[in-house]
Structure formats: structure tokens, C-alpha cells
Amino acid sequence: MAKTAKITVDGKTYEVDATKNLLEVCLSLKLDLPYFCWHPAMGSVGACRQCAVKKFRDENDKVGKLFMACMEPIVDGMIISIQDAEAKEFRKGVIEWLMTNHPHDCPVCDEGGECHLQDMTVMTGHDYRRYRFKKRTYKNQYLGPFINHEMNRCIQCYRCVRYYRDYAGGKDFDVFGVHNTVYFGRHEDGVLENEFSGNLVEVCPTGVFTDKTLGKHYTRKWDQTYAPSICVHCSVGCNTIAAERYGLLRRVQSRYNGEVNGYFLCDRGRFGYEFVNSPKRIRKPLRKNKETRQFEELGSEDALKYIRKLLSDSKRIIGIGSARASLESNFTLLSFVEKQNFYWGESDRNIQLIQKQYDILRNGPARTPSLRDIEKCDVVIVLGEDLTNTAPMIALALRQSVRQEPVQSATPYRIPHWQDQAVRELTQDEKGPIFIATPLATRLDEISETYRAAADDIARLGFMVANSFSDRSPLVSGATDEQKKLSGKISEALKKAKRPLIIAGPSLQSEAVIEAAANIANAMITSGKTCELCFTVPEVNSMGMAMMDITHQGIESAFEALKNKPADTLIILENDLYRRAEEQAVDSFLGKFKNVIVLDYLENSTSLKADAVLSSGSFAESDGTFVNNEGRAQRFYQVYDAGENIKESWRWLRDIMLNSGLHEFGKWKILSDFTNALSKAMPVFDGINNITPPPGFRIAGEKIPREPFRYSGRTAMFANKSVHEPKPPEDIDSPLSFTMEGYRGKPPSSIIPFFWSPGWNSQQAINKYQIEIGGALHGGDPGKRLIEPKSGKTPAFFTKIPQAFSPRNGDWFVVPVYHIFGSEELSVNAPGINELTPKPYVMISSEDAGSLGLTSEKQIELEAQGKTYSLPAKLNLGLPKGLIGIPKGLPGMPEIKTGSWVRLKMG
Amino acid sequence: MPVKKRKKDFTLSEKLYIPEIMKGLGLTLKHMFKPKVTMEYPEVKFNPPAAFRGRPVLVQEENGVERCVACGLCARVCPALAIEVQASETNLDKERFPERFEINMIRCIFCGFCEEVCPEEAIVMSKDYELVFRNRNDAIFGKDKLLVPIAKLHDRLEFLRNFK
Ligand code: SF4
Ligand code: SF4
Ligand code: SF4
Ligand code: SF4
Ligand code: FES
Secondary structure, eight states: OOSEEEEEETTEEEEEETTSBHHHHHHHTTOOOOOSSOBTTTBBOOOSOOSEEEEESSTTOOSOEEEEGGGOBOOTTEEEESSOHHHHHHHHHHHHHHHTTOOOOGGGOTTTTSOHHHHHHHHHTOOOOOOOSOOOOOOOOOOOSSEEEOGGGOOOOOHHHIIIIIITOOOSOEEEOOGGGOEEEOSSSOOOOOTTTTHHHHHSSSSSEEEHHHHHTOOOGGGOEEEEEEOOSSTTOOEEEEEEETTEEEEEEEOOOTTTTTTOOOHHHHHGGGGGGOTTBOOSOEEEOTTTOOEEEOOHHHHHHHHHHHHHTOSOEEEEOOTTSOHHHHHHHHHHHOGGGEEOSSOHHHHHHHHHHHHHHHHSSOBOOOHHHHHHOSEEEEESOOHHHHSHHHHHHHHHHHHHHHHHTTGGGTOOTTBHHHHHHHHTTOOOOEEEEESSOOGGGGGSEEEEOOHHHHHHHHHHHHHHHOTTSOOOOSOOHHHHHHHHHHHHHHHHOSSEEEEEOSTTOOHHHHHHHHHHHHHHHHTTOOOEEEEOOSSTTHHHHHHSSSOOOOHHHHHHHHHHSOOSEEEEESOOGGGTSOHHHHHHHHHTOSEEEEEESBOOHHHHTOSEEEEBOOGGGOOEEEEOTTSEEEEEOOSSOOOTTOBOHHHHHHHHHHHTTOGGGGGOOSHHHHHHHHHHHOGGGTTGGGGSOOTTOOBTTBOEESSOTTOOOTTTTTTTTOSSOOOOOOOSSSSEESSSOSOOSOOOGGGOOOOOBTTBOSGGGGGGGBSSTTSOBTTOOSOEEOOOOOOSSOOOOOOOOOOOOOOOTTEEEEEEEOOTTTSSTTGGGSHHHHHHOOOOOEEEEHHHHHHHTOOTTOEEEEEETTEEEEEEEEEESSOOTTEEEEESSOTTOOOOOTTOEEEEEEO | OOOOOOTTSOOHHHHTOHHHHHHHHHHHHHHHTSOOOSOOTTTSOOOOOTTOOOOEEEEEOTTSOBSOOOOOHHHHHOTTOOEEEEEEEOSSTTOEEEEEEEEETTTOOOOOHHHHHOTTSOEEEOSOOOOOOSSGGGGEEOHHHHEEEGGGGHHHHHHHHHHO
16 A cells, blocks of 8 residues: 555544545445446546545534545545445435436346346435436437447446547547436447457447347346356456356456456457357267267267277377367377377477577566556557457556556646546646557558568567667667657667657567567567566467476477377367468378377368277366466356267366276366376476365355356256256366355455345455455455566577568568458357458459559459468558568468468469 | 142033034034035035135236346245346347246245236246146246236236225
């Protein structure tokens, strides 16, 4: 606590943080005070008048005056009253007029049962309607596949527009109209453009914005089974709450983690979950009939027997792991096939890059920041990453970083930083320095200074900046004027920075970019400044894979190795090899094995080629541990029991091992046995077992229930199948139970299945789980950082500076284009995300298109890797000459290597 | 110790039996000519008053659509956890309808909480008290058994309007 003060609330004296406002302080003290417009992530504007309290001049003042708590700075010796009769009456009155136009449609409102407006209405005691006139009504808008709009329910708190425009930087949403007819929405129907629009669902205190995907299979909050989970759709590893009923995943919400995603999620993370319900799910083990080449379903026992038969006469087994599988699953496969036969199922190139990043973080002096740390940085350099599309929540965090510097300028005017409106009024459009160097325009360009270039030139710019801090980073010769000017500017900004940050990643497949980023950080630190270094990685557990003690060989190495030393059985763990390497190469690789065994949850090109498929659990049916890009190990738990045919991959693999006579693995029974074995075998993972309480953990002798205490229908849910109530499934892996029975209080922070507190049914109940509002959860924010910087040692500098990029006549250099909706393997199977996924295309700079006489949408023939593809063209303004943008991972899009040269022919 | 006379000791006339038997036969004879009060169930059915809480049923409007909007409140309030509602979307004004609505009638305790909490007057306690099942599976009432035309429920709806 920075500055403290003593205040008296309803006769009781408390010591509180003086930099906060009165509302935050009261909530931190766990007092119930209603509010609407204030949001912990967005500060105060004092618009709703709901948080009124009485403030007294001194002890002798018995009358007092009403003030809005959210607008009151803390003053030492302050005396206030929440319970004061007049204050209570006022708050009740405010709700009453907010409710005059509110429709009484709670029964059909998706917010019902988890509605902040309901909670506050009950809290203030307003229970009878006196207004007898016509209510105002609105037309609703179509806002895309994610968000439902029902404007009649609006109470004009302005949270949505403040979130969408001010916090998330959206443009296509605003407030319209005046007086009693203000309207929150778009200027016309249409898909919300911002990639973080889903947070409106949680930000809006009423049912105006609700989750459309949930609405399609709606279930009330109290009827869902929850589990603490981790988003699997990128490397940031946002904490989520996943919810289920009847074996159908119903929705994903953000699970507050003060160090990671805080209150928010990106739309890929929030709405990508529907892949779990996809018709492409593998729900039973499969065996390929040798004659018909068709899959036949098997029971789990039969499947294991069949696999035992396959394995019994194999001489050598190759295992391919995956960065979308948990540490435990990869480790189990590794233990089975042994190190020399285990390959990390990623391209060799990516592995080199990720490995390099990990080594830099592990051996270097620069600290890897958490998402929360990123928000607090004041000068940021991004090299080569289109963050909105590769690590979305980092992009949202950067929108907060740009405010760091301007917000400081409010201090001399004695404007507290939570005074949102005043601070914005003062700082206007001022932005802190952010520099983004990428080949293509990014969403963040509007808040940054940009540099459009190929990877090598981006790296050169980085090296120039590094050199300006330390000569140990080599001098770049032959820099252009543009580069000189920009690098000078960047160095200037970095010198003034209080908390600078460099962000890079493997997207451009360029080692030089990563090395340049490391050099800047190292150079700054050796010159006596601080600097943080953030690397993105391709998948949810890529960092975890980099940390594992494996050979770090990729797919191509596996292809090569097989040529020298044949093997007959291949086990592929949650990996579609066709996304990693060229089709023919994979075809011929798979063709060389007698048996191909795949463990996965979605049908894909690889699983179709398998002889046997084991139905693994997705994140919703599995427990495990992921390590995010920060190096934070985080645990996720299964939401529901999917029966004996769907198991965690590590459990399947253990069963296979036992079946093959490896009885020593019989002692691996529950998750913690696997995790323990892992951290014993690989000391980097030391302590990951303790990031959540052990399975034997109980509070007052009870487990933590996954279901709210008023979960309904228990005796009727499955009665149509059998009237004999089934015995609830048991969870042997975690301290969570699958039912509503258990400890009703607040669970430890790392295993919170859902947020709820008496009187607080909405997500705002998070207040009650935090030590201080907006800060850490009680018991500390979940997860364990595994990578800490090495100080003291002089860091190694990279010395190889790449040549400047020079375009070739007639050839085009491939740069990747990532799409938040479409580039990620799993989420494209969610119908909503699929709807927003672009069709395959190639991107050409407008300049090049002009000289080729090419127009948008015209088909062009593209010659790459000896093949010709016909694709429609998209023109791009910023793309430098000689580069061609190839979208990554889109369904139907051929894989064309980043960094290769391709030819174009007009169609 | 002297023998105490107990109340239940028979009097002389009782000890003689015959007068008492005659008395009893007389009473029977008298009742043979009095009007009957026993209801000849099942030949005659009992028509309960509107306040009676028979099995909960779903109100079916005249147009054949159920009133229920699948809000789930009845399921939440049911102390026996006997109601299961699965919501789905409809183009009708009411937006939602129960795709599945099931009551486990073995569990139902006829408390009427579901009726009390329903914001739509869509589930009401009927006059139906005949619940006979040959096996337990028959006791799971789906929409087919729960939906009752509104015409048959006027009494109860009227009662609710006056007394709820
Ligand atoms: S739409 Fe929701 S968030 Fe926006 S002003 Fe209305 S109630 Fe507030
Ligand atoms: S940023 Fe990544 S981890 Fe976070 S919600 Fe989005 S996809 Fe998931
Ligand atoms: S009458 Fe009571 S026990 Fe029966 S279904 Fe309704 S709420 Fe449940
Ligand atoms: S409370 Fe009424 S409207 Fe709601 S689900 Fe039950 S019967 Fe339907
Ligand atoms: S929360 Fe204080 S005025 Fe809205």
C-alpha cells in the first residue's frame, strides 16, 4: 500500500489505501455498496449516481451531505455512512427511476440470475413499481455471431461505450440520441469490429449485451457446472471459466487473474470454445478396418486391447508430441517412447526460434513480463508481431500501456488517476510512445509509430537501437535515412522510459528479429537501465515444450531420422501434422509406419490417416498444466466427466503402457503423480505440483463444488434415461467435486470454479475474491513463474546482422498474415469464429498490384514449392514492395512457407 | 391391599352382552336409513376445490402453445430438484420455450413452489391427484403429460389471481 489513511465507515474505523476512491475502498473492505458506472478496470465517471454515501464534516456533524463514493478521493480522517437512512433512500430512488423504462423480462433475459442490475435492485430494496406509463422501446441491432443486443434493458451507465472505445480502442460503437432515448450500439447493423467485443457481455451490468453462443443453448448460471480452465487458443494462457450442462460446453467466461488477463478475454478465447461441441469431435476410440478402410467405434477396453496387439509386435515406436497438449501428456508419451524417439510435433524452424527465445529469457538479464506488467510499461517496441492476431490480449494490454505516460501528466493537476473522465479530458488523444515494426499494417497502428518492412529490415532497425545503448551490440552499416531517423527516435523514447518493454516473436520466422529484440533489452540493461522482454510463442504450451528436457527436434528431423533408422509404430499426440509440414512429406512419413496411433479430440487430416484413434479429452474433459509465453505454469481442470470413452491423453498413454507390460507406471494414478514425476525428471518444472492444492485438499472436510448450490433438476435430468439416479462421478485428480455438494465458501484462488457471493450473482462477485479491488486474488494470483532473469552475469550479445531486404524482379517474398479468427486450429471449428474467418487469398501491396495491373478479388496464379495455386488477390496499402502476404492456417489455404520466394502469374 | 375398582371394569349389563349387541345393531340399522357421506371412489370422482394442490401441470394456451418461457425459476426453486427445463429459442414474441420440460413425479412433493415462483403463470397445481405408475419410468412426466389446455385450468388460475 502506497499511502494509507484512516476512514470511518458507519462508526467503524479502517486503515485504507489513500490512492483509491471511496467506492473501491468500501468494496475492498467487503462492504456492500451498489454501483453501476464504475468498473475496476475503467475508473470512475460518476454517471449513474448509484453509489451515494453520506459524508460528514467531523464527529459533530450529524446531518452530513450526499456524495458519490466513486468520485470521492480518500482523505485521512474521513467519516462516512453507507447505512444512513437518507443515503439508502437516495440509492433506492435512483434504482427506481432507472427501472421506469426497464422491461420486466427477466424470465427471458439471458442475464437473469447473474445480473448486476437484479442484484443492485435487491440490495437497495426497491421492490414495487409506481411508474404507470408507457416504457420507451428501441430497435435492436444485429451485431454479429457473438453478441446479442436488447437495448430496452439499458440503464445508461455508459460502461459499454467506455469499454469499447476508451479501453479496447473500438471505433464502430457509440452512444447516440439524447435524454430518455440514448442509444448504445453501432451506427447501423453489422458485425462488431473490435476483437475484444465479447467483454461487453461482462462489462454491461444488464442484459443489453449477452453471449449469443450461450443463448443458442441457454442455461441459467445456477444450472451450469464450472471448472477453472485455461484458454487454449494462443500462448497468452488467459484464465477462463468453462461451463457445461448435459455434456455440452455452454460458454467460456474470464476467470480473474490479476497477473494475467484480469477481467477480460479476447473473442477467440471467449467464443472459440464451441469446437468442443463440434460434430467433428472424436467421442469414442476408433479402429480402421483393414479391408474397408473405414473407422469402427470401439469401447475403451477393446481399444486398449487392440492397441496392445498393434504394439506387441512393433520394434520401434516413435512418439510425436504437441504444444497444444499438456505438459503431463507430452511427458507421458516421452516416458513411453523414450527421449531419442520423441519429437516435438512442430516444424524444425519454429522449434529453433522458440528455443532461442527461451534461452534468451532463461540466460539473459531481461525479465519476461506478465500481461499485467505489460499494461504498466510506458514505452513499448514491437518487432515483427501482429499482436492482435497472434497474441490478442497483449494487444489489449498495449492499449493500456499507451495511457501510462499521459496519465502521469494528471498528477501535477492533482487529478487522481481513477478519475477517468477528467484524466481523458486532460490528456485528450495523447499517447505514450509505442513503436511497431511489421511488414503489414496492424490494428495497433493507430496508437503507435509504425515501420513497414521485411523481417531483415525490422531486425536491422532493432540492432540499430541496441547499438545506441551499447557498442557490444554491433553497428549496422548501410542504414537508410528512414531507419536512422526512427531508431534515433526509439532510442530517445527508451532513454526517457521508466518501464520499457520489447516484444517480439517467431511469426516472421526470423531469428534476426528475435536476436535484435534480445540485443535491445540486453544493451539497455548493461547501460544501467531496466528493460523487460516479452516473446510470444505459437501455441498454448509452446513455452512448456521448450522448457522440457527433450531433443528439441521437429517434424522434419523426424522425417529424416526415419530414413536412417526405421520404425514401425507412430504415436501422435494431439497434433495435426499436416499443419506443420508439407502434405507430401507427411503422406510419405505416415506411409512408412505399419501402425499409426493418434490421440486427439477433433477429426483432422492426420487422424483420418490413423489405424487407431483414441478419443482424448479436450481442455473441457482433461486436467493438466500449460506454460504460457510468460513462463507461467497454469493448471486447468476438466469441467465434466465425459464417461469412460473420453480420457485425458496422459491417462490413455498410461493405460497403453500398463497394457504393454510397463508395470512400473502403475503407480501413476492421478494427475499429481504425473506432475510429480515430471518435476522430478525435469527440475525446471520444480514446484508446478503446488500451483493448485493437492487432490486430497478439503475445507472443513469438504471438496470444492463445481456446481452452484442451487443447481437444479438433479433428480429429473437423466430420469428420462433411467429413473435410478446415477451415482455422481468422482474426481480423483482434483479437490473439486462434480456436484453441488461441498464447501460453500471461497475456494483457494487457483481452483475457483465460478464467482459468486451472497447478494452478488453476477461476475461482479469477483470483488469479494480480491484482496484489494483490481488487485490480487485472496491467496495470490494463480500460476507459477518458471523463468526468472539471470542478473549479475554480463549478457551475451548477438552479432550477426542480416543483409537489408532487396526485392527481386518477378519473385515475391512470403510474409505470413495471421487472423485472430481463422489462423488457430481449434477455434475455427466454432461456428461463430468460422463465420468471421476469411476465405483463402493472397495479399499484394497496392503498389505492386498497380504495376501488375491487378485489381482486388482478381484470381492470380501463385507458383510455390513447385505447385501452382489459384487464389483471389487482396490489395494492401502498407505492404512493402516485393513482399506477398500469405494467410496462415485458414481452412482451405495451402501451406506456403514463410520466408520462401514465390512467382505470380496473372489468371 | 384393597382391590381398586377400575374404570374399564364392565358393568353388569355389559357383562350380559345381549343388550350391548342390540345397541350396536340398532346403530347400524339407524345409519342404513341416513344419507351416505362416503364417496364411491373410483366410480365417483372427487372434484377438489381450487385451493387443492394436485400434480403440477403446464398451461397450454388456446393456440396450443405452452405459456412457459423456460426461465428455469421453477427448476431452481423446486426443493426436490425434480424439474428439468431445457430452453430453446423461438420466433414467437416470448423468445424462448422449453424444448424439454420434465418433472420427476416420484420426487415431487406437491409443495407448489414452482407455481408460486413462475413469473408467467405457466406452471400451476392442477386438480389431478390420480398418479398411478406401473413402473418408475412412467413417473417421469415430459411435456406430453404436463401440458394441459387452459380451459381445464380456469379454476386454479382464478384462485391464483385472487389469493397469490
Ligand atoms: S448497454 Fe449496458 S453497459 Fe451500455 S449503458 Fe446500457 S446498461 Fe450500461
Ligand atoms: S489472448 Fe489468447 S489466451 Fe487470451 S483469450 Fe485470447 S486466445 Fe485465449
Ligand atoms: S410441487 Fe414442489 S416438489 Fe413438486 S415440482 Fe413443484 S416445486 Fe417441485
Ligand atoms: S417458472 Fe414458469 S416460465 Fe419459468 S420455466 Fe418454470 S414453468 Fe416455465
Ligand atoms: S458508480 Fe458511482 S456514480 Fe456510478
